[in-house]
Amino acid sequence: SMDYCLWLDADDVLLEADRAAFLTLKETLDPAVSVVMAPYHTGFDDSGRVTFSYYRERLIKNRAGMRWEGAVHEAVAPAGQILYGDFAVTHRKTRPGDPDRNLRIYEAQLAAGKTLDPRQQFYYGRELYYHQRYEEALAVLEDFLSEGRGWLENNIDACCLCAYCQDALGRDEAALASLFRTFAYDRPRAEVCCEAGRWFLARERYSQAAYWYALALTCPRDDRRGGFVSPDCYGYLPCIQLCVCYSRLGDQERAESFNELAAAYKPDSPAVLHNREWFRSLASA
Template sequence: MVSVSLCMIVKNEEDVLERCLESAAELVDEIIIVDTGSTDRTKEIAARFTDQIYDFPWRDDFAAARNESFSHASMDYCMWLDADDVLLEEDQTSFLALKENLDPSVSVVMAPYHTGFDENGRVTFSYYRERLIKNRGGMSWVGAIHEAITPVGTVLYGDFAVTHRKTRPSDPDRNLRIYQAQLDAGKELEPRQQFYYGRELYYHHSWEEALAVLERFLEEGRGWVENNIDACCHCAYCHKELGHDQAALEALFRTFAYDRPRAEVCCDIGLWFFQREQYRQAAYWYALALTCTRDDRRGGFVSPDCYGYLPCIQLCVCYSRLGDQKRAETFNELAAACKPDSSAVLHNRTVFQSLPEGFN
């Protein structure tokens, strides 16, 4: 069985750290905590689980802090978690099984990161992240924000997931502030950081500036395919906010130059036509979404609802508006197979039951 060092960077995490460490403590062989300036009970809580607690002055660089945490690890693999992450019971079992059987020649284990949830706790947004990294394997974190490790050697895709459970909002301006400080200092952002900078501008409603950054990112042609597709989508969202309706649609179509259609993009195009009451065109794109194969291992952001529930519930509405209630009801039941407790599904059933017999 391989050994694992849990390596964490923390600051003022007294509300979530215990929950995180309780979920992981029995899975790992040592715990490394790097504190970047806590003023609450974070270090006191950490001390209940480990005596390896180190101070590291924060310098607006997540990669530097994570590399510091890895530098103290002594086990075969380093595993990272954020303080508001947890391993659910079923994932703890899967993790232990992987740890027991992991081939030591594996350099990196990728695992799903669940970060978005509906009102019933079902995952609505996830993506794979590098989760176990071979210690002293020549890999390090890069990127002051949205830091990442570029895998080398053999990569394995694990089936245990890490669940991100925030209990409070983080500083909404931190990432943009760091990016702008880098630019003010004359730093040139590499492609991945340029992509995320454009997204930060979008989140801050700087539509025109975000559009300029993302267009430049795409034109330079140095981005990873999944980031390129996501950049096109965010260009579309910026155009929509700016009232450039046709340009928004064209930006979505641009994603097809990079790879096969993604269900998420098809749903966005379907929504474009739906909002203009062009229900036949909308139905075409929602139906196409249902033919798209979900492949989380591509590494891109995945919205599971787009591969079943969302296109089905939208097809129900489209066909109802087109007067085909029988087909609409069929798609409502297909949506129910994905989410039996959906309020939209239950509402639609009530509507269909109220229709006169034979109405279509």
Template sequence: MDTLSLCLIVRNEAEVLARCLESAAGLYDELVVVDTGSEDETRAIARRFTGQVYDFPWRDDFSAARNFSFDQAHMSYCMWLDADDVLLPADRAAFLELKRDRLPGPDVVMAPYHAGVDEAGRPVLTYYRERILRRVPELRWEGAVHEAVTPRGAIVYTQAAVTHRKERPSDPERNLRILEHAAASGRNLTPREQFYYGRELSAHGRYAEAVRVLEDFLTVGWGWKENNIEACRTLGACYEALGKPRHALRALLESLAFDPPRAEVCCDLGRLWMERSDYAQAARWYEQALDCPWDLRSGAFCIPDCHGFLPCIQLCVCAWNLGERERAVYWNERAAAFRPDHPACRQNRAFFAGEMDSSQENASKREDSGK
């Protein structure tokens, strides 16, 4: 077993900080909390858990704050969390086991991050993050927003996950403001920053600007494979919003130049063809989505529903519109196997039952009229 520092950067997190730290109790040997300008009780709450609470003047640079938090640590490894993250009991136990059995050893531990969950607590967006890092100068945070450490050295993957549970929305303009300021300053954005700049523009409905940024990002060709694929998906959404479905189709198909089809891309393509009422073409893409491997270790933004429930429920719709009633029922039941309580599955069952009753009634009337 080796020692572990838990490092957080916080600002106005009084509502969630204790929940986060309590969920990680017993895992860390040292707790470092860096406050970037709280105006609530965040500092006081942090001091209930540690004497190592530091102030860091905010300067629109998340990596600078993360690096400062790691610089205050003294243990062999650093683990980071956001204040609105939690470790579920099973995940906390898994991290404890990893600490006991695998540290020292790796330079970087990659762990799943459940960035979004549904009302039942099921993950709806998951990807791996560099969660535990050896405290060495070579492993440093980079990026003003969506900061990251480039993994290097001995890397291991764990199933122990961190779950994001946001209780209130953050400043919706913050990331875009930081990136626009960086771009206006004359500094060349890194490929990762340019990718996220395009995504932020898209999220703010500035689709034409997002298209220019993301097309340039893809043309230069310096981006990471997974960011390139996600850029194609975002471009497709932007072109759809701009009323350019052919451009959207081209953008999504361009993602295939970077890697074999991803389930998320296949579902996007299926939806485009459904909107054209070409249900046969849509069905081909949804079936392809079900055949796509799910490799969380790729670092991609994985949407679990795209690997099961979503293509199945859409194949139900496609089959019905193609006149394939039995196939529609089959795909609805396949969808229900993934999401048993989903309203669409229940509504479809009721619809199919009503159609069957109606068919039987009509058949009986025809028999009676023939007598």
């Protein structure tokens, strides 16, 4: 009955600062705005810092023709004038859900002869990956990519999922090729650079790993593009991994400097504190 509606999951909350920002938005919102996008914080480290977030349509104008779409990971396609809000919704899951629910829904739809749209096809492939059905996930995700109808951010994530599947199947070169495939869609994301760095680091190719982690630090973070964002990839993670790389390469001075850069992002990080003790032991040896 009101001009706008707000959606929340049952385990979503607005923290105190976000509640205040939301109330301010309500008081100042231009009625010409159709959709307010807001960050959705869904992953956290042990200290409560956000490790995974993305923008979602959060405040939606009623009677403007917008509808929920999809049987799983439902979404409203924004239309009209869009505003990016500065309040966030925090997802605080208090107990585990049914891990098979989404996959059951997709397989029931397919069994009934339904054709999945590109967005649902992407998420179906992701569910197959989560269930360690890697060959099936690859087939679905490759079909999704080859059809060329997916959203840019989903295309990039699909390439990464293909890389994870290939890695799980022991196909090292194919995994790396899938990561590099993301560059055909857009400039490098820090998340992808960190995955490339991890690939080389796992194979003790430290110079190449350092190249990709250093590149991650140059990637601009743009949450408003709408894709999944791992904030650690835009600071802490590349720095702490560059510390590892340069230490393994024998450049302890440079390694220590990157550890201190990592500390600027997460001063209480166990890895940072462990590394400090390590460098102290080297200095006193």
